[in-house]
Each structure stands twice: as C-alpha cells, then as structure tokens.
Amino acid sequence: MSKDPIHLNVDNISLSFGGTQALMNVSFEVERGEILAIIGPNGAGKTSTLNCISGFYRPDRGSISYEGQDITKTPTHKIARLGIARTFQNIALYTGLSTLDNLMAARHVQMRSGMLACMLYWGFAHREDIEHRRVVEEIIDFLEIEHIRKAVVGALPHGLRKRVELGRALALEPNLLLLDEPMTGMNLEEKEDMARFILDIHELKNTTIVLIEHDMGLVMDIADRIVVLDFGSKIAEGAPEEIRNNPAVIQAYLGQEY
Amino acid sequence: MAIQRPAGEFDYSYAYDMSTIRQRWQWALLLLFLAALYTLPLYASQSIVSLVNRIGISIIAVQGLNLLTGYTGQISIGQAAFMTVGGYISALLVNSLGWPFPAALLAAALGAGVIGLLFGLPSLRVKGFYLTMATLAAQFIIPWFTRQAFPEVLNGAQGVNVNVPVMFGVEFNEPGKYIYLTLTILIVTTTVAHNVSRSRLGRAFVAIRDNDLAAELLGVSLFKYKLQAFFLAAVYAGVSGSLMAHSLRHINSETFNLVDSVILLGMLVVGGLGTNLGAIFGATVVELIIEGATLSAPFFVKLFPATAAGMIQALRPLFFGFTLMLFLIFEPRGLAHRWQLFKAAWRLRPFSH
Ligand SMILES: Nc1ncnc2c1ncn2[C@@H]1O[C@H](COP(=O)(O)OP(=O)(O)O)[C@@H](O)[C@H]1O
Ligand SMILES: [Mg+2]
Numbered sequence: 001m002s003k004d005p006i007h008l009n010v011d012n013i014s015l016s017f018g019g020t021q022a023l024m025n026v027s028f029e030v031e032r033g034e035i036l037a038i039i040g041p042n043g044a045g046k047t048s049t050l051n052c053i054s055g056f057y058r059p060d061r062g063s064i065s066y067e068g069q070d071i072t073k074t075p076t077h078k079i080a081r082l083g084i085a086r087t088f089q090n091i092a093l094y095t096g097l098s099t100l101d102n103l104m105a106a107r108h109v110q111m112r113s114g115m116l117a118c119m120l121y122w123g124f125a126h127r128e129d130i131e132h133r134r135v136v137e138e139i140i141d142f143l144e145i146e147h148i149r150k151a152v153v154g155a156l157p158h159g160l161r162k163r164v165e166l167g168r169a170l171a172l173e174p175n176l177l178l179l180d181e182p183m184t185g186m187n188l189e190e191k192e193d194m195a196r197f198i199l200d201i202h203e204l205k206n207t208t209i210v211l212i213e214h215d216m217g218l219v220m221d222i223a224d225r226i227v228v229l230d231f232g233s234k235i236a237e238g239a240p241e242e243i244r245n246n247p248a249v250i251q252a253y254l255g256q257e258y
Numbered sequence: 259m260a261i262q263r264p265a266g267e268f269d270y271s272y273a274y275d276m277s278t279i280r281q282r283w284q285w286a287l288l289l290l291f292l293a294a295l296y297t298l299p300l301y302a303s304q305s306i307v308s309l310v311n312r313i314g315i316s317i318i319a320v321q322g323l324n325l326l327t328g329y330t331g332q333i334s335i336g337q338a339a340f341m342t343v344g345g346y347i348s349a350l351l352v353n354s355l356g357w358p359f360p361a362a363l364l365a366a367a368l369g370a371g372v373i374g375l376l377f378g379l380p381s382l383r384v385k386g387f388y389l390t391m392a393t394l395a396a397q398f399i400i401p402w403f404t405r406q407a408f409p410e411v412l413n414g415a416q417g418v419n420v421n422v423p424v425m426f427g428v429e430f431n432e433p434g435k436y437i438y439l440t441l442t443i444l445i446v447t448t449t450v451a452h453n454v455s456r457s458r459l460g461r462a463f464v465a466i467r468d469n470d471l472a473a474e475l476l477g478v479s480l481f482k483y484k485l486q487a488f489f490l491a492a493v494y495a496g497v498s499g500s501l502m503a504h505s506l507r508h509i510n511s512e513t514f515n516l517v518d519s520v521i522l523l524g525m526l527v528v529g530g531l532g533t534n535l536g537a538i539f540g541a542t543v544v545e546l547i548i549e550g551a552t553l554s555a556p557f558f559v560k561l562f563p564a565t566a567a568g569m570i571q572a573l574r575p576l577f578f579g580f581t582l583m584l585f586l587i588f589e590p591r592g593l594a595h596r597w598q599l600f601k602a603a604w605r606l607r608p609f610s611h
Contacts, residue, residue, distance in 0.1 A: 054475050080477030092472035094465050096532065105461035109477035113458045115486055121453035126273070129457065133272045172476065 004068050007032040007208045008053065008176060013062030015048055015232075022048040023059065024232040030176070035202055035209045037223035039216070039243075041252065044229040046212045047089055050178050053210070054086050055079040066176065081109045085174035087165045089181045089212070095154035099145055099164050102153055103136040104129070106171035136171055143167050143197060159190040166197065177201070179211045183218065191215065195222055220244065228252070278452065295441055299434035308433035309549055314440040315501045316541040320525045321451045321534070322494020327523065328532035329455060330487035331467030332381055332389060336396035337495050337522045338514035339377075344370040344496025345503035345513065346404060349420040350411065352504075359423035359504070363443075366500040367493045373400070374492020381484045385470075397519055401511035417510020420503045436505050443501065447494060452534050454490065463487055464532070517575070521548075524582045530592025539593040544581060551577040 008030040015023040023045045030036050038046045051057040053064055055076040063072045066082060074082070085106075094102050111132060113125040140146055143163055148156060153164050162182060169177060182198070183191045195218055201207050213219050219226065220240040228236040228243060230252040236243055243249055279285055299307050323337045348366035351357040357365070373396075380392035405415045412418065422431040423439065430436045454460050462483045465473035474480055503509040521544065529540020551573035558573060559566045589596055 056471070056475060075479075076474045077477055077479045080475065086475060088472065092469045094468035094472070096468050097461070097464055101461060101464075105465045105473075106476050108458060108462055108465070111458045115459060115490075118454050118457035118459035119450045121457055125453070125457045126276075129276065130272045133276070137272075168476070 005031050007067065008210070009065045010049070010053065011063045011065070013049075013052055013059035013064065015045075015052060015057055015059050021232050023052070025062070026229070026232070026234050027062075028227045028234065028237060030208055030210055033202075033206045033208055034224040035198070035211060035222055037211045037213060037219045037226045038229060039213065039219060039226060040229035043231075045232040046229055047180055048232075049229070050086060050180050050210070050212065054084060054178060080172055083172075083175035084178065085169040085172040085176075086178035087162075087169050087180055087182055089184070091158075091161050091165055093153045093161060093165055093168065096152065098150050098152055099140070099156075099167070100133075100136065100149050102164055102168050103139060103171040104132065106168045107132040107136065109172060135173075139167050139170050142200070143170075144193075159186050162186065162190075162194065163197075166194070170201065173205075174207060176208045176210070179209065179213075181212050181214065183213060183215060191218065198222060276456070278456075292441075292445075296438065299437060304433055307437055309545070311433050311437045311440050311505065313542050313545045314437070314444045315498050315505070316522070316525065316545055317538050318444060318447045318501070319495050319498035319522050320529070320537040320541045321447055322491040322498070323522050323526055324531070324534070324537040325451060325454060325463065325494070326487045326491035328526060328530075328536065329460060329463040329467060330484065332378075332484060332487060333386070333523075334393040334488075334491065335390060335516070335519045335523060336374075336377060336393035337491065338516065338518035339396040339400040340370045340374045340492040340495035341499030341502065341514040341518070342400050342404060342509070342511070343373045343492070344499035345420075345509040346412065346418070347496070348500035349418055349503050349509055352421050352423070353418065354411070359425055363497060363500050367496040370496025370499065371489045371493040374495065375485050375489040377492075378485050378488025381488065382481055394516075397516050401515070404511045415511060417508060417513070420507050420509055422507060423504050430504075433505075440501060440505075443497060447497065448534070448538070451494075451537070455534055459483075459486065467532070521578060524578060526592075527590075528581060528585045528592060530594030533592070533594040535597060536592050536594035539597070543593065544578065547577050547581050548574050 006029050010026060010028050012025050012027050013023055014021070014025055026045070026049060028036075038049060040046055048057060052059050055071065055074055055078075059072065063070055065071060066084065069082075071079065071082065094105055097105060111128055113128050117123070117125045140149055143166065145160065145163055145167065148160060148164070153161060156164065162185075166179070166182060179198070183194050186194065198209065198211070199222055202209055211219075211223065223240060225237065225239055226243045227234060228246075228249050235252055236246045236249045238246070274280070279288065295310070298310060319337055319341060323334065327333050344366035347369040348359075348362040351362035351365055352359060377393060377396040381389050384392065404412050404417075422429055424430070428435065430439050462473070462478045465476070465478050466480060466483055470480060499514060503513065506513065525540035525544045526537065527540070528544055529538065530536030552570055555570045555573055559569050562569075565572070585592070
C-alpha cells in the first residue's frame with residue numbers, strides 16, 4: 001500500500017443531468033486518516049460527489065484517483081474491493097435480511113466461497129461463515145446493536161437503521177468511509193451516539209472519512225477540514241475555523257441558519 | 259475485546275447458532291417424516307404414490323424458481339421451458355446414446371443451466387416487467403426449437419418416447435419404485451437450496467433483490483450473480499424436467515408449457531417467496547388442489563351436464579386461479595409466513611394467555 005499522504009484525489013470533475021449542472025469543476029484532496037466534511041445547501045451536489053467517488057455516477061469530465069490509482073472508470077462493484085465503503089442519504093439496507101445478515105452480506109468482498117462451495121456448504125463455506133461472523137459480531141458489539149442482531153431491518157426505527165447501515169459499511173473494513181448525512185432525522189441523543197461512533201472508528205482504525213452533514217455544530221466539532229459546495233461548485237475549503245469566518249460561505253449557506 | 263473467551267468457544271456457539279436443526283427431537287421428527295414417505299408404497303394406493311411423486315418433481319422446479327424469483331427477485335415465467343430442455347436432453351442421452359440415467363440427469367441439469375443462463379442475459383440490461391417478458395421468450399423459442407429442429411432426432415411435434423431409468427439392475431417403471439428416485443433427488447435439491455440460501459451466494463442474491471444499487475456499491479457483481487441465479491434456477495428445472503419425462507415416458511414440446519410456468523410461479527406465491535419451506539408448501543398445496551379438481555370433476559359434471567366433456571381440463575385452471583386469488587387476498591406472504599407465525603405463537607404458548 002502506498003504511503004502517499006493523499007488518499008483520495010478528486011480532480012476537476014463535472015457532471016450534468018440533462019440541463020442540470022450537478023457538479024462544475026470540483027476539485028479537492030482527502031488526506032490519509034482525516035475527517036473531511038462536505039457541506040452545502042440542498043442540491044449543491046454533495047451526494048453527486050459521493051456517487052462519483054463510489055462509481056455510481058461517472059463524471060463527464062475530470063478524474064478521481066484513490067491511493068494513486070485512477071478509479072474514474074473502475075466498474076462500480078470493484079470500488080468496494082479497493083477499500084471504499086459508504087452509507088446512503090436515504091437508507092439503502094437489504095430490508096428483508098436481519099441486522100446480522102446485512103453485515104454478513106457486506107463481507108461479500110472479503111469472502112471467497114464460490115457457487116459450488118456454497119451449494120455444498122459443509123467444509124469451506126461453513127468455516128468461512130463462522131470466521132466472518134466473528135468480525136461481524138465485533139462490529140455489532142461496537143455499535144451496540146446486539147439486541148437487534150436477529151431483527152429484520154425493514155421494521156427497525158430510523159435511527160437504528162442508520163446505525164445498521166454504518167455497521168454494514170464497517171463490515172467491509174474500509175480504508176475510506178463515505179457517509180452521506182449519517183445523522184439526518186435523528187434526535188439529539190442518537191446524533192451524539194453517531195458522532196461518537198464516527199470518532200471512534202476514526203481513532204481505532206485510522207479510517208479516512210468523508211462526511212456529508214447538515215448539523216453545523218457537529219461538523220465543526222468532528223471534521224478536520226471542510227469543503228463547501230454551492231450550485232455544483234466548490235466555494236471554499238479549509239479548517240472549521242476558516243470556514244466559519246469565510247464570507248462567501250456565510251452568504252451561501254451559514255447565513256441562513258446562524 | 260475486553261472479555262477473554264475460552265479457546266474454541268466462538269466456534270462452538272456460532273456454528274450452533276447457525277445450524278438449522280438444533281434439537282434431537284427435531285431430527286427425530288424429520289427422519290420419521292422421511293421414513294413415512296419412503297415407505298409410502300407399502301401402505302398407500304398407487305394413485306397416492308403417483309401424486310406424491312408428482313408433487314416431489316414439482317417441488318424441485320419451484321425450488322429453482324425460488325432461487326431466481328424468491329431470493330434474487332428476478333421474476334421468470336420461463337421455468338417450464340428449461341424443464342423441456344432438461345427433459346429432452348436426458349431422454350436423448352438415455353434413449354439414443356444409452357447413457358446411464360444418473361449421468362443423463364446430470365447432463366440435463368447442466369444443459370438446462372447453460373440455456374437458462376443465456377436467457378438470463380437480458381437481466382443485465384432490463385429489470386422487472388421487461389425482464390419477465392424476456393423470460394417469456396424462452397417459453398416460445400424453446401418449444402418451437404424442439405418442434406422444428408433436427409426432426410430425425412427430436413421427432414417434431416410428436417416428441418419422443420423416453421425409457422424408464424434403470425439403475426443397479428432395478429427398472430424404475432412404476433410409481434412405487436419411481437418415488438425412491440424422486441425422494442432421494444428431492445432431498446439433495448432441498449439441501450442444496452438451503453445451503454445456497456444461507457451462504458455467501460444466497461446473501462448476494464438477496465442483496466440484489468432488496469437493493470441492487472447498494473449491492474453493487476458494496477461489491478456484489480450484478481452481472482455474475484444474476485447469471486448464477488438464472489443458471490441455478492434452470493439447473494433445478496433441468497432435473498425436474500428430466501425426472502418428469504422419464505416418469506411420463508414421453509416428452510414433446512407441450513409437455514411443459516406456458517401454463518406450467520405460470521403455475522410454478524403461482525406455487526411459489528402460495529408457499530411464500532424467498533423461503534425454502536415456501537417452495538415445498540406451495541408446490542404441495544397447489545398440486546393437491548389441482549388433484550382435488552380432478553377428483554371433484556364427476557360432481558361438477560352432474561351440476562353442469564352440458565359441459566361434461568373437458569370438465570377436468572376446465573376445472574384445473576379454475577381451482578388454481580381461485581387458490582391464487584384467495585392467497586393474494588388473505589395471505590400474500592404465503593404459507594411459509596403463516597407457518598412462522600404459528601411457530602412463534604406456539605413457543606409463546608404458556609404466556610400468551
Ligand atoms: N440521478 C439524477 N438525475 C437527475 N438529476 C440529479 C440526479 N442526481 C442529482 N441530480 C441533481 O443534481 C443536483 C445535485 O444533487 P445532489 O448531489 O443530490 O445534491 P445534495 O446532495 O447536495 O443535496 C440537484 O439539482 C439534483 O436535482
Ligand atoms: Mg444529498
């Protein structure tokens with residue numbers, strides 16, 4: 001693995017949908033081991049940026065490289081294999097599976113059992129399941145969701161589903177974690193729990209985290225650096241202190257809330 | 259980890275937690291049930307034995323469809339077409355080339371699997387309704403092929419006669435013998451379906467069904483696993499078709515037709531999509547109801563003497579249609595779901611009142 005301090009490099013990407021310019025020449029770098037927050041008003045292009053990084057959208061122009069490797073054209077399902085995991089703004093769990101199986105399903109890329117091994121099950125597939133179950137149980141302990149281990153996730157309340165989704169992303173043991181509004185729709189206590197989990201993940205595993213969040217107080221508290229998007233363009237980038245006092249940001253975004 | 263656990267404790271408990279049948283009495287019950295089925299020819303009439311035989315063969319086809327439609331979420335109305343492929347392959351291999359039945363059955367499974375995989379290719383581009391239409395194509399192309407291609411081998415619309423399987427010097431030429439073949443293969447297919455559903459492959463299938471977008475972003479290749487689902491479903495159809503052809507001793511382009519594909523899908527709905535018990539319950543109940551149509555025909559003939567001819571043909575789809583409608587209204591999640599509710603209630607029993 002390269003020791004390049006630049007973990008992810010988003011280089012001048014643009015993306016449009018028909019008439020809408022979702023992203024316009026957006027560039028930023030994410031350093032290894034930092035928490036970078038992306039903020040901006042609704043429709044600013046934050047989710048689109050994550051979608052480009054995780055290979056779901058393809059930028060019209062520009063490139064994205066991860067650990068020095070160009071991933072702009074990497075097939076979507078191979079992105080996870082590189083160590084990039086994410087959560088979704090609108091929770092995208094496997095609703096028919098239990099918490100446990102959602103996390104086990106996310107071990108897919110680490111597991112190797114092929115079709116025949118799965119059909120036979122006893123032996124390799126069974127051993128592999130037990131081995132990965134152990135990792136998954138550690139994540140379940142860490143996120144304090146033991147009590148819903150066997151619950152079907154479709155029926156869980158919003159806050160818990162968000163937490164299970166974080167668990168599913170962690171089950172990939174990512175080096176780069178992309179979180180799209182992980183605290184939206186949560187009450188204060190749930191938000192604080194979530195912030196604590198994010199900081200713990202960062203501290204324990206030194207995972208690089210890119211985070212989209214609306215709660216400015218939280219963002220200022222947990223982010224090392226902040227990128228501000230507005231109408232598809234980057235209007236500012238810097239440490240929380242600089243962003244707080246940046247006039248362009250205040251006008252575009254903070255002004256409305258402060 | 260804060261707590262130091264004794265070595266091996268994890269292995270024991272996770273394996274135990276993951277096991278399907280946990281208690282001795284459950285094993286005993288299962289073995290008793292199987293013993294009752296295997297000894298059926300000793301105490302049941304020929305017509306009951308042949309009904310159970312037919313149910314077993316249907317279950318296999320529904321199990322395959324369940325992997326594709328129930329677990330992976332790809333609705334297919336082409337399952338009977340792949341039974342046709344399996345039936346013809348094993349018929350020809352046994353009859354013309356003198357292959358032993360087990361080898362022919364295996365070839366039928368793999369051959370149908372490969373054809374199923376080809377008809378699964380549209381799933382990479384289209385979803386839902388459009389994909390269902392693509393599977394419908396199989397239902398037209400494959401029977402057409404058996405009627406038109408290689409008439410000297412496939413014998414056109416007439417179809418071909420199929421030899422009875424011979425193994426270990428035994429001719430499986432009556433339901434009382436054939437049922438051993440069906441039951442044994444059914445045990446294998448049930449075990450394999452269960453294994454697939456609880457392993458990495460099954461979780462990838464459900465991931466695609468529940469959220470294909472998230473599945474792909476989390477590393478599941480839609481291309482690879484959708485095709486594996488189509489392949490497996492058709493393998494099951496191939497086995498089922500081969501068993502049916504050798505039991506009927508004849509196959510033609512209409513032996514397994516569009517109506518059968520629809521009925522197989524209906525069996526899955528009645529039993530419950532995406533559960534292994536559902537495939538078994540659904541095929542059993544629907545076969546019994548269709549049998550009920552046959553048995554009640556004389557009664558209906560008395561009621562409507564004007565339409566006496568063809569009464570059985572008319573009653574079967576009618577019974578099937580009503581069953582399906584009642585289930586969609588009253589238990590859209592199928593019998594397996596009802597069974598789960600029943601089990602849960604039973605376990606809580608001492609406290610529920
Ligand atoms: N799949 C899509 N099709 C059409 N327009 C889209 C799509 N995804 C995003 N957009 C548009 O791109 C812009 C940015 O959206 P998004 O990235 O979701 O914003 P944010 O996450 O910052 O709220 C919006 O105008 C949105 O309507
Ligand atoms: Mg968004």
